[in-house]
Amino acid sequence: MTDTTVDDDRLLLTRAQGGDISAFEALVARHEEKVYGLALRMTRSEADAAEITQDTFLSAYQHLGEFRGEAAFGSWVHRIAANNALMRLRRQRVLDVVTEDLAGPEFTDRGSLAESPETDWSRRADDKMLDEELGRAIQEATDALPEGYREVFLLKDVEGLSYEEISEMVGISVPAVKSRLHRARLALREAIDAFYKEV
Amino acid sequence: MFNCKDSIESLLPFLEGEMSPEDEEHLRAHLNGCPPCVEFVRTYRATSGLCRKALVKSMPPEVAGRLRSFLRGKIDESK
Numbered sequence: 001m002t003d004t005t006v007d008d009d010r011l012l013l014t015r016a017q018g019g020d021i022s023a024f025e026a027l028v029a030r031h032e033e034k035v036y037g038l039a040l041r042m043t044r045s046e047a048d049a050a051e052i053t054q055d056t057f058l059s060a061y062q063h064l065g066e067f068r069g070e071a072a073f074g075s076w077v078h079r080i081a082a083n084n085a086l087m088r089l090r091r092q093r094v095l096d097v098v099t100e101d102l103a104g105p106e107f108t109d110r111g112s113l114a115e116s117p118e119t120d121w122s123r124r125a126d127d128k129m130l131d132e133e134l135g136r137a138i139q140e141a142t143d144a145l146p147e148g149y150r151e152v153f154l155l156k157d158v159e160g161l162s163y164e165e166i167s168e169m170v171g172i173s174v175p176a177v178k179s180r181l182h183r184a185r186l187a188l189r190e191a192i193d194a195f196y197k198e199v
Numbered sequence: 200m201f202n203c204k205d206s207i208e209s210l211l212p213f214l215e216g217e218m219s220p221e222d223e224e225h226l227r228a229h230l231n232g233c234p235p236c237v238e239f240v241r242t243y244r245a246t247s248g249l250c251r252k253a254l255v256k257s258m259p260p261e262v263a264g265r266l267r268s269f270l271r272g273k274i275d276e277s278k
Contacts (some may be wrong), residue, residue, distance in 0.1 A: 005240075015211055021274055024269065024270075024274075025271075026232075027276075028266070028267070028270065030259060032263055032266060033257065033258050036258040036262065037255065037256040037257070037258070040256045041254055041256060046259075046262075046275075049256075049262075050262050050265065050266070053255055053266055054265075054266055054269045057266065058270065058273055061270065061273070061274065062277075080228035084255070105203075105207060105239070107203060107204045108200075108261075110202065111202030111203055111204035111205065112203045112204075112267060113201060113203040113207075113235050113236065113239065114264040115213070116234075116235035118240070120241055120242065121239050121242060121245065122241035122242050122244065122245035122247065124245070124247075125222040125245035125246075125248035125249045126248075130249065130253055133262070135252070135253040136255065138249060138250050138254070139254065142250065142253075142254060147213070152238050153250075156245075157247040157250060157251065158250065158251050159253055170224065171244070178212075181211065182208075182210065182211045185211075185243060185246050186207070186243070188250055189242055189243050191250060192242070192246060193242060
């Protein structure tokens with residue numbers, strides 16, 4: 001988020017807190033895409049994502065008076081949305097934490113990498129366009145992560161929340177958040193590596 | 200002296216600058232002599248960026264429309 005965006009949000013927020021509905025609607029228009037994206041990634045359900053987006057902005061409206069502006073408005077609604085998405089997942093009881101199936105690099109008995117990466121695909125991350133098939137492979141690999149790992153990975157690496165925020169939301173320690181994040185990254189790296197080995 | 204496993208296990212603290220100077224020295228010494236691990240570090244670092252691109256979602260216009268109507272309704276109710 002740029003400084004200009006944050007400054008514009010502050011102006012809109014001040015007006016919205018003073019009762020200007022059109023200013024609040026302008027804030028919604030500026031952040032709805034990001035909130036909906038988070039909700040859809042987390043829940044993988046368009047219907048749930050739409051409801052979470054509605055609940056998030058309604059909650060933001062109802063608590064406008066309490067928002068003091070220490071954080072950016074965008075970060076604030078993002079956190080509300082993440083909490084709403086996690087609550088919904090908890091209600092659906094899908095927050096299992098199973099580690100056995102989590103992929104990662106294999107090592108020899110002496111702790112050396114059993115297989116070397118075949119190609120260095122790290123520069124592909126700089127390409128503007130992402131290969132459609134790679135995109136599908138990543139989506140599938142993310143969906144296949146155990147839920148407790150998937151949510152931590154999404155909240156940190158995709159949504160950009162801090163370790164402390166995630167720790168509080170998910171109810172695990174910061175070291176546990178980091179451990180899950182590392183495992184999830186390793187599994188996703190394996191999936192991308194496997195994709196490039198096949199093509 | 201770190202092996203590949205030790206190095207890969209310590210990637211997250213390494214990339215976030217949270218390693219002890221001694222461990223960082225061990226890791227750098229390993230990376231200096233292990234090209235596969237250097238590639239591993241590069242691809243590990245690239246993973247999040249690729250995933251972010253792959254997981255972009257857009258909001259359908261009709262969902263945005265329903266959101267606005269919903270909020271207008273709720274705000275009107277609260278007046």
